[in-house]
Amino acid sequence: MATMRSFLRAIDQIGAGSMDQFGTAASLIVSTRESRGERINRPDYAHLLFRVIDRLTFRLWELPNSPQGDRVIATLAQAGTQETFELAFQYIDGAWFIDPPPVPELEKTLERLRTARDEAEDTVTPSPQELRTPRDTFKTFLLGMQNFGSEPDNPAFATLDTSGMTEVVRRQEAPLLAGYILQVLHRIGYVYWQEIPDDPDSRIPYVHFQHPEGDIVVAPVETENGVIWQFTPDTLASIRAVYAAVDDLPMPPDIETVMQPDVFFQMRGFVRATLPSLLNRAGPLEQWQWVAAFAALIAGSGLGIWVSRIVFRIFGQKTANIEEEGYPQADFIREIVKWSIRAVVLGITMLVVLYNLGLPDVVATVAASTAWSLVVFGCVPIAWQGIAAAVDSYGRNRRLPAHQITLLSFLSGLVRMGIIVFAVLVLAELLGLPYQGVIAGLGIGGLAIALAAQPTLQNFLAGFTLFADRPLEVGDFCRFGDMIGTIEHIGMRSTRIRSPDRTVITVPNSDFANMKLENFSKRDRIHLNTTLQLRYETTPDQLRFVLAELRKLMIAHPKVAADPLRVRFIGFGAHSLDIEIYTYLLTSDYGESRAIQEDLFLRIMTVVEGAGAQFAFPSAVHYQAQDVAPDAERVHQAEQAISAWRKENHLPFPDYAWQEKAELSNSLDYPPEGSAVAEEMQPLPFEKAQKS
Structure with missing residues (x-):
């Protein structure tokens, strides 16, 4: 009946909650109470009537089309229950109107329908997007396509059972298949919600449209969140053929003005209007789709070449720098990057164009995967x-130290490996490959690999410890174990050291980190500890003179630290009187320390010779002639000096007075007078301050 059709269309378009827009629907209602002078709020009356009718399921073509008389009653049923509702239609002044029961009776009917579904009065009506019934599925689909179009978050795509498709095909096919279904629904007529079952307990598939090329069916699907209703895979598989079969049907004018067709349907409409012969099929595609696909390949290839040239023109200076440095793989890298850019541009072009060509899934799967x-x-x-x-x-501009460059290189390697793993996982997800089982297998196999590669992992962790703790750096001269050498490279697996023999020693990091490491490059001064051995013929006063003069020498030398400084007679050796010299040389350079030590030893020889003493040798001497006795005059002079110091209370034992130390400090010339490097090695002010 046309009256009910108009009433439902008005209500369905504006929604049950829009109280201010029920004028059109209210104009189709008449009440016998008004003829008796009663006043009725028509919008409220229409709203209550809609709430009752919306809980019922019926086919409009089952209502009387040519009733006899001026009044007819239609019996409407609720799907899944035994409840019914009788609605009267009244013929007045050449038109049919709806004559509903009084408001109290409508309210009782609404409560009766709720009770039949075990719904409380204050129950919140479930959202159609929960897809609990076939009616919810159609509502979600049509409203989603009307409000969201081809947007990725369109809730209409959730109404399609695409579980058998890969992720790549699903993203491309869902908007396209939804567009096909929408086009078919618009051509077969307006969809009235009340014609679609709304029984949440039903599990019988609902067939909305039947055609020799295929049917439009929604069926229940078991999910983790319960049962939902979706358009079946068979519907999605045949919808292209159904669309081609009904494409010639005229579209209702009111639907055509509202609908915004997708690019594919606009393209197909253009081809239909200009070159309809290209709509003929050639294999799985129509002829115009083949032409557009090949054109996309050619355009994508040409665009890729153009983009790669632009990119290399912009970044050409950086690649030129690589070639100037003689990088052996510069040309190879340029070609790899060039073809990679072309592949990316071609792939994006294919995705954009093929998405709008409406390819069937048998072709779309291959094209999208490629x-x-x-x-x-x-x-x-x-x-x-x-x-x-x-x-x-970054390393060139910041002038980073060697160990930071190595660490930066290591971290960049980890990031690049992560990119490869991420790319593989993304591609597997897009292609629908079952990589989860592989990852689980790798987790179990990874344990076995870790046990087998335990030494490698130990070296890796030890290398990271060396980077974090930094006991040594590249270029440091060190002792490791019983060997010495200069660090040349600290890697993640091993450390390379250049030995004094100019050979390269490679030590695994796990062993190197556990060694006793002595870093000579980090010392601020160099230790001097030597023992002088004088002959037993040396008299005590000679020995005192030697000790005093040696202390003068050490205190006066600008390259000898003032503290600690010890010059002591430490004992009687097997064949000598032993004098210990213990101090530090004010330099961190090993070569310079050897020069300072040389100068000190030469001066020590002068002091010993000046005292008339002699160095002892660990040897057995057989005298066949009279031995050369010590110089009596020098012995006498040394003894006289000691005697004078004793009388004047200036005997420097156990040490010199601090006044004499201050006078002696830094009083010698070093390098000695006449040295070729005397001027350039004059003590700096801070060295003089350190001596004092």
């Missing part, structure tokens, strides 16, 4: 070389 593979595998070399170039540029 396009995404080009994009993903093309991005990997670009990202790989981009990270390497960024690290290289």
Whole structure:
């Protein structure tokens, strides 16, 4: 009946909650009470009537179309229950109107329908997006397509059972298949919600439209959150053929003005209007789709070449710097990056164009997988070389120390490996490959690999410890174990040391980190500890004179630390009187320390010779002639000096007075007078301050 059709269309379009827009629906209602002079609020009356009718399920074509008389009653049923509702229609002045029961009776009917579904009065009506019934599925689909179009978050796509598709195909096919279904629904007529079952307990598939090429069916699907209703995979598989069969049907004018067709349907409409012969099928595609696909390949290839040239023109200076440095793989890297850029551009072009061509899934699966593979595998070399170039540029501009460059290189390697793993996982997800089981297997196998590669992991962790703790740096001269050498490289697996013999020693990091490491490059001064051995013929006063003069020498020398400084007679050796000299040389350079030590030893020889003493030798001497006796005059002079010091209370034992130390401090010339480097090795002010 046309009256009920108009009433439902008005109510369905504006929604049950829009009280201010019920004028059109209210104009189709008449009440016998008004003829008796009663006043009725028509919008409220229409709203209450809609709430009752919306809980019922009926086919409009089952209502009387040519009733006899001026009054007819239609019996409407609730799906899944035994409840019914009788609605009267009244013929007045050449038109049919709805004559509902009084408001109290409508309210009782509404409560009766709720009770039949075990719904409390204050129960919140479930959202149609929960897809609890076939009616919810159609509401979600049509409203989603009307409000969201082809947006990725369109709730209409959730009404499609695409569980058998890969992620790549699902993203491309869902908007397209939804568009096909929408086009077919618009051509077969307006969808009235009340014609679609709303029984949440039913599990019988609902067939909305039947055609020799295929049916439009929604069926229940078991999910983790319960049962939902979706358009069946068979519907999605045949919807293209159904659309082609009904494409010639005229679209209702009111629907055509509201609908915004997708790009594919606009393109197909253009081809239909200009070259309809291209709509003929050639294999799985129509002829115009083949032409557009080949044109996309050619355009994508040409665009990729153009983009790669632009990129290399912009970044040409950086690649030129690589070639100037003689990098052996510069040309190879340029070609790899160039083809990677072309692959990415071609893949993106294919995705954009093929998405709008409406390809069937048998072709779309191959095309989309190929396009995404080009994009993903093309991005990997670009990202790989981009990270390497960024690290290289950062290291050059910041002038980083060697250990930080090594650490930066290691971290960039981890990032690049992560990019490869991420790319593989993304591609597997897009292609629908079952990588979860592989990852689980790798987790179990990884334990076995870790046990087998335990030494390698130990070296890796030890290398990271060396980077974090930094006991040594590249260029440091050190002792490791019983060997010495200069650090040349600290890697993640091993450390390379250049030995004094100019050989390269490679030590695993796990062993190197556990060694006793002595870093000579970190010392601020060099230790001097030597023992002088004088002959037993040396008299005590000679020995005192030697000790006093040696102390003068050490205190006066500008390259000898004032503290600690010891010159002591320490004991009687097997064949000598032993004098210990213990101090530090004010230098961190090993070569310079040897020069200072040489100067000190020569001066010590002069002091010993001046006292008339002699150095002892660990040897047995057989005298066949009279031995050369010590110089009596020098012995006498040394003894006289000691005697004078004793009388004047200036005997420097156990040490010199501080006044004499101050006078003696830094009083000698070093380097000695006449030295070729005397001027350039004059003590600096802070060294004089350190001596004092």
